[in-house]
Structure formats: C-alpha cells, structure tokens
Amino acid sequence: MRRLPVFLVLDLSESMIGDDHRRLQEGMTDLISTLKTDPQALETVYLSVIGFAGQARTLVPLVELPSFFTPRLPVGSGTSLGRAMTHLMDQIDVQVRKTTTEQKGDWKPIVYLMTDGKPTDDIDAAVERWNKGYASRVQLIAVGIGRYASLDTLRRFTESVLTFTNGGDQDFKKFIRWISQSVSVQSRSVGMSGAAELPLATFDESFLKKMEHAASQIAQDEDFAIVRGTCAKSKLPYLMKYERAPAHIRTQHIAFEIAPYSLSGVFPVEKDYVEWSESNAIEGSINSDQLMGSPGCPHCGNPIGFAMCNCGAIMCLSGPGSATCPVCNKEGHYGYSEGPGFDVTRARG
Ligand SMILES: [Zn+2]
Numbered sequence: 001m002r003r004l005p006v007f008l009v010l011d012l013s014e015s016m017i018g019d020d021h022r023r024l025q026e027g028m029t030d031l032i033s034t035l036k037t038d039p040q041a042l043e044t045v046y047l048s049v050i051g052f053a054g055q056a057r058t059l060v061p062l063v064e065l066p067s068f069f070t071p072r073l074p075v076g077s078g079t080s081l082g083r084a085m086t087h088l089m090d091q092i093d094v095q096v097r098k099t100t101t102e103q104k105g106d107w108k109p110i111v112y113l114m115t116d117g118k119p120t121d122d123i124d125a126a127v128e129r130w131n132k133g134y135a136s137r138v139q140l141i142a143v144g145i146g147r148y149a150s151l152d153t154l155r156r157f158t159e160s161v162l163t164f165t166n167g168g169d170q171d172f173k174k175f176i177r178w179i180s181q182s183v184s185v186q187s188r189s190v191g192m193s194g195a196a197e198l199p200l201a202t203f204d205e206s207f208l209k210k211m212e213h214a215a216s217q218i219a220q221d222e223d224f225a226i227v228r229g230t231c232a233k234s235k236l237p238y239l240m241k242y243e244r245a246p247a248h249i250r251t252q253h254i255a256f257e258i259a260p261y262s263l264s265g266v267f268p269v270e271k272d273y274v275e276w277s278e279s280n281a282i283e284g285s286i287n288s289d290q291l292m293g294s295p296g297c298p299h300c301g302n303p304i305g306f307a308m309c310n311c312g313a314i315m316c317l318s319g320p321g322s323a324t325c326p327v328c329n330k331e332g333h334y335g336y337s338e339g340p341g342f343d344v345t346r347a348r349g
C-alpha cells in the first residue's frame with residue numbers, strides 16, 4: 001500500500017494564546033479521532049505535525065494513523081514562516097519516500113498550513129526553494145486564520161489560499177471537520193484521477209473562503225498586545241493579553257477618543273516557551289499607561305502579575321515590599337507607582 005503523507009504545519013505563536021490555542025488543541029484530537037473512523041484514511045494516510053512560532057520543529061514525525069498520538073501544542077514568541085517552510089522541505093526530503101526501481105514511492109504529499117499572523121522572519125529564500133523544487137510535487141493548502149493573517153504572503157507559496165473567519169468554538173469545529181473530510185476525500189481520490197491536485201471537501205462560505213485575488217486584503221494592524229511576565233516563585237512564563245478597546249472621553253469642553261488596551265486574559269505557559277521563541281527578537285514596546293488592568297499570577301496565585309524590575313522584566317509579586325526578580329536574580333523594593341507609565345516590551349505575535 002502506498003502511503004499518502006499529510007503534513008499539518010501549525011502556527012503556535014503567542015497571538016494564538018487563549019481560545020484559539022485551546023480550539024486548535026481540541027481540534028487536533030477531534031481530527032484524529034474522526035480520521036481513525038475512516039477505513040480508507042486508516043490504510044493510506046500518514047500524518048506529521050510541525051509546529052512553528054519563533055522556531056520550527058516536528059512535533060510528530062510521519063506516522064500511520066493508528067499509532068498517532070495528539071501532541072501537546074506549545075506556544076512561543078514570533079511567527080517564523082520562513083523557518084517553518086524550510087523545516088517542512090527538509091522533512092519532506094527525509095521522510096517522503098521517492099519512487100525508485102526497487103520501490104513505489106509515496107503519493108504526492110499534502111500540506112495544510114495554518115497561520116494567524118504576518119511572518120517575523122525573512123521568507124524569500126524559502127519561497128524560492130519551495131517554488132523551484134516543491135510546489136509542483138507537493139500539494140499545499142494554506143489557511144489564514146482570522147483577520148490579521150497575511151494572505152499575500154501565503155500566496156507566494158501556493159494558489160490555494162483560504163481564509164478562515166473565526167467566529168468561535170462552533171466555527172472552529174466546522175473548520176476542523178472540513179480538514180478531516182478533505183483528508184478523507186483525498187485518501188479516496190488518490191491514484192484514481194490524473195488530476196494534479198486532489199480535491200478538497202466542500203465548505204460553507206460562512207466561515208471559510210477561497211482567496212481569488214492577491215490584492216483583495218487590506219493590511220491591518222493588530223489590535224492586541226501581549227506582555228510576557230515571569231513567575232517569581234516558579235520562574236515559569238505567563239502571557240497577559242490586552243485588546244484594544246476604543247473609548248470616548250467627553251467632558252463639558254472637549255471630546256476625544258483614546259485607544260487603550262484592556263486586559264482580556266492571562267495565560268500560564270510552559271517552560272518550553274523559550275525554546276519555541278525567536279532568539280534575539282527585536283520587540284516592540286508599549287507604554288504601561290496604554291494597558292488597563294493588571295491580572296494576578298496564573299502560576300502561583302500572587303495577586304500582582306504586573307510588577308517591573310529595573311532589568312525590564314515583568315514579574316509577579318505578593319504585595320509591596322522587597323522581592324527577588326526571577327530573571328536577573330537581583331533584589332528590589334516594590335511599591336505602587338502613581339507616576340507616568342513605563343515602557344514594557346511587547347511580545348511579537
Ligand atoms: Zn507567580
């Protein structure tokens with residue numbers, strides 16, 4: 001039996017933190033259990049999962065469905081699409097069997113690439129390598145998740161670009177179902193037609209659309225900010241997500257609009273966050289005056305999650321007084337500040 005290699009390349013950047021990350025994690029489990037009920041897919045599909053944030057790594061190497069276990073999806077800082085595509089091409093070279101005089105090789109590999117942002121690394125070399133050596137022998141379906149995904153960038157790799165409008169849990173479930181149906185359809189169609197590209201399952205345009213024109217997207221600035229903190233007790237990182245909340249200020253004399261960011265959630269992340277993040281990342285900064293709301297620490301329960309050490313690190317505190325910074329290990333004295341805000345580094349999606 002010839003294998004049908006399917007690669008899922010997933011954006012695990014911190015802009016996904018919160019609901020999208022949870023949905024993706026749950027979706028992976030659903031996808032696998034659905035595919036395992038399809039006899040044709042069970043026989044032919046071999047699945048691999050590649051994750052990328054600042055770094056790109058294989059989470060699951062190409063494996064037959066019955067042996068597939070859903071990996072825990074990590075989170076990191078950055079959206080290194082160039083690295084992800086380079087890693088994918090290296091994996092295709094190593095893992096996909098070529099037809100030789102002795103053996104019949106694998107079917108044409110299928111890649112589902114999902115991303116919610118703009119690349120933070122240089123993609124030119126990856127685009128060139130892909131179009132020269134892979135575009136014609138690998139079927140790539142790229143899906144931009146949400147309104148900040150750079151569809152124009154995805155178009156440089158494939159004509160097959162879809163955009164997923166994320167309306168919540170139900171839409172995400174439909175989206176995952178569409179992927180599993182597409183893989184099922186593909187596993188049945190393989191070898192039966194002379195068509196170069198295998199068909200995708202039909203979809204409901206309320207949540208998924210095919211991009212027909214390259215210039216149909218207006219570039220948008222992200223309207224959220226993510227600030228990274230470190231737990232003073234466990235030294236584990238956590239992410240505070242702020243969303244832009246336009247507000248009107250109206251007094252007797254003046255009326256103007258301000259656009260501060262207000263806290264939408266705080267999320268603990270695992271130790272491997274650092275390994276998945278870009279090293280030497282140049283990060284944007286945002287003034288703390290722009291950020292409304294301060295959460296507690298999701299790791300240790302300290303009530304203050306937003307204290308800043310002189311070294312620039314954000315850490316958790318049990319209250320005013322002296323505390324040791326988990327990043328630089330220096331002791332400092334902390335009180336409440338009433339003065340002007342300070343600049344904090346803003347992590348990159
Ligand atoms: Zn803590």
Ligand SMILES: [Zn+2]
Pocket residue numbers: 309310311312313325326327328329330
């Ligand atoms: Zn420090």
